[in-house]
Amino acid sequence: MNNIWIEKYRPKSLKEVVGHKEIVERLSAYVRARNLPHLLFAGPAGTGKTSCAIAIARELFGDTWRQNFHELNASDERGINVVRGKIKDFARTAPIGDVGFKIIFLDEADALTSDAQAALRRTMEMYSHICRFILSANYSSKIIEPIQSRCAIFRFKPLRDEDVRKLILRIADAENLELKEDAIDAIVFLSRGDLRKAINALQVAASVSKKIDANVVYEATSSVRPEEIKCIVEEALRGKFLSAREGLKDLFIKYGLSGEDILKQMHQVIFDLAIPEEKKIEMVEKIGETEFRLVEGGDEKIQLEALLAKFALIGKSFRP
Amino acid sequence: MEDWTEKYRPKSLDEVIGNKDAKNILRKWATSWNSSRPPEKKAVIIYGKPGIGKTSSAIALAKENGWIVIEMNASDARNAEKIRRIATSGALNESFGNDGSFIPSKYGRRKLIILDEADNLYERSSEVKDSSMLDKGGKKAIIDTIKKTNQPIILIANDLYELLKGSGEELRKLCIMIKFDERQIPKYEIVSLLKKICRMENIQVDVKILEMVAERCKGDVRSAIKDLQSICIGRNRVEQSTIQSIGYRDRENTVFDVLKDIFKTKDFQAIKRGYEVANESPEDFILWVSENIPLEYLDIADLARAYDRISKADLFLGRARRKRAYNLWSYAVDLMSCGVAVSKARPYAVNVRYSFPSWLREMKSSKETRDLRNSILKKIGRFCHVSARKANEFLDEVRKMSQGDIELACSLVKKLELDGDEMKYLFGERAVEVEKLLKKGAKEDKTRKLVMEQKKLF
CATH class of the missing domain: 1.20.272.10 (Zinc Finger, Delta Prime; domain 3)
Known part of the structure; x- marks a missing residue:
């Protein structure tokens, strides 16, 4: 193994995204039209919000996705200064390539103070000709209404057990793991619909043994x-x-x-x-x-x- | 009229009242100077409240041993330069007597350097313009001097924390620390000292008054003598009715005194006065109080009541900080002091040693590790598209998987650009292994490159 699996198996395109069929369909339509509104992804952790945002960028921008996709974590920098500084600076720079806009992905946007959120809404409008925002949040209600009304809102639900199971099997296959049925059950149970948790649990267990049963899972992940x-x-x-x-x-x-x-x-x-x-x-x-x-x-x-x-x-x- | 505190300053250690154990340690240390080589600990720190005999003991010790005293106190500027000058003239080499005559150390006696008020070094101050008046580098010079000296040194301080903080930490290893405790001075000894002075001065003072003076001084013998002198001025007879004229003395209360008042009494006046004198900001003081609540309040009901008030005080502080509404501080202070005091159903008979907020100490001592972790979390966060805070949720997992899978560990070093300390934090004992593998890998890469280039050439 030479990577953290949550990154190694992060979807490269929208169709690789696990679950959320309707959401993926609508997002794909935006990509085909090569245009999108501001987006707000709301939902619990590990359900694919960040993955969808990155997948959109990869499909839209191709090789230049990293230059056109700017990621900011609001829970690390949550004050109004970030909005007035970093965000504004990036928003007004010209996009690279032929798409005509770039994307600012504001992760954990519900951590922004209300002052910062208020400052954000003007920025969203002023630079909308060259910049789109994708906000992610656990709860959409933590985002002030003026911003909500400027975004298309997508609600991500916890993944269904069978979706988690499918992904776990796919990874186990790719990594040549011998995975017992009860191990899969254990991982599904522990993850509670959070894919990040599920994949991390699998990788920790795999670092202990290539043959994995429920015991290995529980022991390895006993936090x-x-x-x-x-x-x-x-x-x-x-x-x-x-x-x-x-x-x-x-x-x-x-x-x-x-x-x-x-x-x-x-x-x-x-x-x-x-x-x-x-x-x-x-x-x-x-x-x-x-x-x-x-x-x-x-x-x-x-x-x-x-x-x-x-x-x-x-x-x-x-x-x- | 001569100052009685000087006139009756003890001539020998035995005349210093109370603190027997502390005095014995001092004596033992002095004897250790009798051999030809200086002892391992060349300096002592005497610390404790004002007026309980610290300086007197130091001087008396010198007298008993026939040492010459060189004294520096806060009235002298004590920057590095000055301390070194005194030290080199006194502690290291030959010296002059107090009358200016030269005493070669061969024939001369030992010299004791007494650095009084050692906790009051003004190392930095914006009030003082003339930098030669500051005590810049004073602590460091003291430490250097102790290391080099062949002569005994005594540091005297009220506040041990102040002296040992920052660069003073090193003093811990170099010095014997001797505490003078005001509680180790029995009241009756103070009374009999006062009686003796009255006798020598030929003044008749009602013994009730002497007792009152001894009681009020709370172990501060010097202030007791001063009080006595001020009562006696211009009289040769003092009746009990004169007692009202003794004013309250604003003594340098430390945090510990206030804590004691809070936990042992319900005396709001004393607590409020004590807090004002102790001069701590409410944001620090709340840590002092909360640290010590569970040590004193053993009954759960008292504990919960006290914490309830502390937590409300804390809310006021938070609001004050956010909104700059510092008027709120006064309510917060009342809650955390008087509020905690009345939280006990009855006073406890326990004798508690109140302690410094361990929280502050540990936050300070763990700062490096915490910074290290934060830096790793940031790197993981950037790599995995999450915030540092979220990364902390699966830091344990990353740790486990990379300790179980050395190949992954190696690749993470490159992907996350980890430095040596960060590797140690993440990989624990396996960090060494990882480093070796990486070096080997780098070498192999080099050879491979060389081989490729060779092939190209031919």
Whole structure:
């Protein structure tokens, strides 16, 4: 192996895109007409938003696709300066080749601040003669309406199990892997319709063994983090606040997780805990409250510590 | 009238009250200078609150051992140049006595350099125009001097953190650190010292007043003596009714004092006053408080209440930062200080050593690793068309697959343009292997090229 498979097997053209039949058809029509409106791709992670954008560029521009396709990650640079600087600069340069426009792909556009989004809409209009925008977002509702109204919106759904299965088999075939039926089931189950997850899981398993069964998959992909997060929550419920707090510090410092990441994973973990159902709901409420506070500008470390203290109190209410 | 604090400065270590253990360590260190070679640790740092006998002990130690004292304090500029000059005239070579006479070290005695207020080096300041008045390079000069000296050195500081921060870190290895603790000074000893002074001055003071003075000074013996002197001026008899004239002294409260007030009392006045004096920004102070809540509040209910208030204070701080609404700070401070204080159902009897926010320390010490990871994440993100944040979601996977598949690891080095540290981070123990393979590959490429060129030639 000499590449990361999520890149190696990224579709080179629209017809290679897995699933999303109607979407692909409409996008192909744009390519044939050699023209497209601004696009907004909405949907969960790993469903093919970026792949579709790249495939469009490859088909439209051919060899010059890299010069005409500018990729920007809004979640890394989310302020208004990016819109006024980088984006505008690229938008007003002339396209190379005969298509007449170039594409700015703004990934995770829902991470842009509302100021930045507001600044973006004028740019979209002003340079529309030489530049098209493709925005991707997990939720279209996080994009302000004026931008939504300037875009054709495409909704990407999580991929169906059989689509994931098909792709996994295709890759296994190309890589000469011996894949047991239960291994495929395991990967499909773990990925929950997220192709990036599925392919990564397959590659990790393949790096351990060429013969892959469910055990190999589970062992190879057993992720430390959900376990650790579960541990932290349990320690807090047991009233061992200090050790829970140490664990939390590791998540921030050693694993580089953001407060929101941790909250999201805590939310998932709670339903696996052996505690009264009612307490689970109480905990969900506290997690929600904490995330709300992060959005309001709270410090993630202090707010999450306070959440652990609340868990400790909840734990006390049902501990004998 | 002579200043009593100078007049009654202890003449020997025994006269310094309290801190027996600390004084014994000092004495032991002094004896280690009796052999012909200087001891391993040529310097000590004495640290602790003001007025509890640090400088007095240093001077007394010199007297007991017959050493000459060379003293520098914050009233002298202490830049690298000046320290070196003093050090070379005193610590390293021959020296002059205090009267200016030359004392060759062969016949002369040891000289003790006392660097008082060592935590107050003004290494940089925009207020001071004349740069020769700054203490530029002072810390470094101190460190150099300690390394080179053949003579004993004592650094004195109130704030150990301040002294050891930045380039001062090296002092940790070079010095013996001795803490003078105001709690190690029994009140009755202060009272009896005050009594002795009254006797010598021939003034009759009600013992209740002496006790009150000793109580209020909180271990700061110097301030107790000053208070006594100010009460006694122009009198030869002091009655109990005079007590109101002793004003409150604004002492240099440290964060630790405020923490103690917050966790041990519900005294809003003391807490608010303490916070003002401690001079920490609320954004730092909230870290101090939250760090120490679980150490003191062992009851979960207290803990949760305190954290609830801390988290609300934090919200105000966040809002203040975003909207530049710094008026909000005052509410935030009340919540994080007084709010936490009233969160306890009852005071705890535990004796807690409050600690520095570990968060700050670890963020600092882990900065390199975090930068390294971020740089890798950016590279992976660019390559895989995702944000660095999303790349972090599958960093573990990339790690696992490349550690399981050395060929992949090698190709990633080229594709992602990883440097040595980044390789170590991603590939762990296998990084060495990868590097070897890459070198070998590069060599083979070269030979292949050479062979091709040769073929072309013929």
